[in-house]
Amino acid sequence: GENVEQHPSTLSVQEGDSAVIKCTYSDSASNYFPWYKQELGKGPQLIIDIRSNVGEKKDQRIAVTLNKTAKHFSLHITETQPEDSAVYFCAADGGSNYQLIWGAGTKLIIKP
């Protein structure tokens, strides 16, 4: 079935440095790729998404890139800040009824 792999599982970066989280997907029919941020005790929050007709999308310090040929997409966070510390999930559309297939999550730690 459809599968989304996410790496790394934990990422520790110095405040001010950049962080990159990568995901690969298996279903070549997938066209929608969101990224969610989940802070402790809260529900996941949609932070950025990209559709297959676009190769890159930016929103201030965050960007997402998509390579449909290789079936992978990445989240880039520049100038990291303490409030970026959270668990990040990637996902891809798949199955029926607008379901999302989820990656395993990346715990991002920003070191002061």
Add this chain to the structure above:
Amino acid sequence: SAVISQKPSRDICQRGTSLTIQCQVDSQVTMMFWYRQQPGQSLTLIATANQGSEATYESGFVIDKFPISRPNLTFSTLTVSNMSPEDSSIYLCSVGGRDGNEQYFGPGTRLTVT
């Protein structure tokens, strides 16, 4: 994006009992989803709940254990029945956005079964 609330935010329940979780949205939405998230894990879809039709359950989840209601376009409930400690988890509802694929999540219900 829609504003989504869940009740209760957390509960501690005894095994063998049932708990009903409510999900309220501030606007009408067609698609609602219920997820389970165990500590430190990713999200697992329990079922899709569309107004006017029976909920569609994912493999490993059955209606007798997780009955769902969707009486209108702004509200849904998920019941966790005959609970065991293995049901201890965070339960999340989400709603589909107008563009189709995106989902917006409620704050979650943290359930502990003793």
